[in-house]
Amino acid sequence: MTAPVLEVEGLRKEFVRGFLRKRTVAVDGISFAVEPGEVFGFLGPNGAGKTTTMKMLMGLIHPSAGKATILGAEVGDLDAKRRIGYLPENPYFYDYLSATEYLHMVGRIYGLDRATRDKRAAELLGRVGLAMAQGRAMRSYSKGMLQRVGLAQALIGDPELVVLDEPMSGLDPIGRREVRELILDLRAQGKTVFFSTHILADANLLCDRVAIIVKGKLRDVGPLGELLSPKVHRIEVLWQGDEALQAQLREQFPASHSSSSEGQVFVAEAQEQLDRFLAAILAGGGEVSSVTPQRETLEQLFVRDAGLSPEEQRS
Numbered sequence: 120m121t122a123p124v125l126e127v128e129g130l131r132k133e134f135v136r137g138f139l140r141k142r143t144v145a146v147d148g149i150s151f152a153v154e155p156g157e158v159f160g161f162l163g164p165n166g167a168g169k170t171t172t173m174k175m176l177m178g179l180i181h182p183s184a185g186k187a188t189i190l191g192a193e194v195g196d197l198d199a200k201r202r203i204g205y206l207p208e209n210p211y212f213y214d215y216l217s218a219t220e221y222l223h224m225v226g227r228i229y230g231l232d233r234a235t236r237d238k239r240a241a242e243l244l245g246r247v248g249l250a251m252a253q254g255r256a257m258r259s260y261s262k263g264m265l266q267r268v269g270l271a272q273a274l275i276g277d278p279e280l281v282v283l284d285e286p287m288s289g290l291d292p293i294g295r296r297e298v299r300e301l302i303l304d305l306r307a308q309g310k311t312v313f314f315s316t317h318i319l320a321d322a323n324l325l326c327d328r329v330a331i332i333v334k335g336k337l338r339d340v341g342p343l344g345e346l347l348s349p350k351v352h353r354i355e356v357l358w359q360g361d362e363a364l365q366a367q368l369r370e371q372f373p374a375s376h377s378s379s380s381e382g383q384v385f386v387a388e389a390q391e392q393l394d395r396f397l398a399a400i401l402a403g404g405g406e407v408s409s410v411t412p413q414r415e416t417l418e419q420l421f422v423r424d425a426g427l428s429p430e431e432q433r434s
């Protein structure tokens with residue numbers, strides 16, 4: 120078996136703030152591993168601890184406890200760092216440099232020679248859709264353009280592991296699709312991608328596995344299919360009946376009713392409720408067109424893992 124590219128064990132970060140030394144546990148003892156060649160999604164709502172975890176992995180802040188190894192080395196190891204590309208959540212850019220100059224600067228830090236820098240900078244700026252603007256000072260760039268420069272600089276060293284903190288942030292739908300394609304290209308080249316997001320659709324389309332973090336704690340780790348599939352617990356019933364029956368069933372079974380062009384729709388949350396509902400339709404002279412089990416969506420899993428109350432889920 121090959122060794123994980125990234126391994127996190129009991130990682131914890133506690134921030135202490137202000138005169139009263141108020142403590143915030145941003146990351147609360149998390150453990151997971153990312154295997155070579157995976158696209159691994161790090162999912163969580165705002166403030167869950169994603170950025171803090173990534174900063175610890177990049178050696179930008181020190182963990183309060185636990186440890187992480189990247190490409191078989193301790194965090195901060197210089198040889199390993201050369202093999203990693205990182206897009207921070209809020210990358211800082213030099214206003215008066217052009218994107219090309221900036222990529223040359225980052226390429227020099229990676230120890231690339233001039234010819235390699237020239238080739239990679241041109242190639243990457245084309246790939247992230249900035250070829251037209253590459254010579255312009257970055258102060259004139261939009262937020263989406265800066266995000267694209269950030270992606271290009273993460274890839275300039277041709278890294279084996281790419282760590283991206285919210286790579287789709289600030290991008291319009293077309294930009295997001297381009298970044299998704301870029302991530303899939305990286306996977307096709309055998310690279311490992313570890314990226315954070317709170318956009319579930321992106322995770323759904325891209326990830327081989329995900330880790331879900333909520334309030335600093337890991338709630339679930341695994342392939343999306345496995346996290347979702349055993350959790351079929353909603354069953355949709357399409358049915359027809361007269362207005363009196365519709366009113367009666369809405370009263371008898373509160374919530375989860377809607378109408379469609381094909382008839383009435385009811386979503387049962389449990390088998391026992393479904394059985395009672397079907398019996399009531401038939402007893403009232405109605406007809407059942409279909410009964411469809413619904414797999415849990417990633418969004419439902421996420422909301423459930425976040426431990427939100429039904430009121431919070433609806434708001």
Ligand SMILES: Nc1ncnc2c1ncn2[C@@H]1O[C@H](COP(=O)(O)OP(=O)(O)OP(=O)(O)O)[C@@H](O)[C@H]1O
Pocket residue numbers: 134135136143144145163164165166167168169170171172208317
């Ligand atoms: N330097 C800091 N000092 C004190 N608290 C901090 C610091 N950095 C982060 N936190 C707190 O740690 C928690 C986790 O924040 P973090 O930025 O890691 O979350 P996140 O999952 O990346 O969220 P987002 O998607 O909003 O960026 C939050 O409660 C945040 O307020």
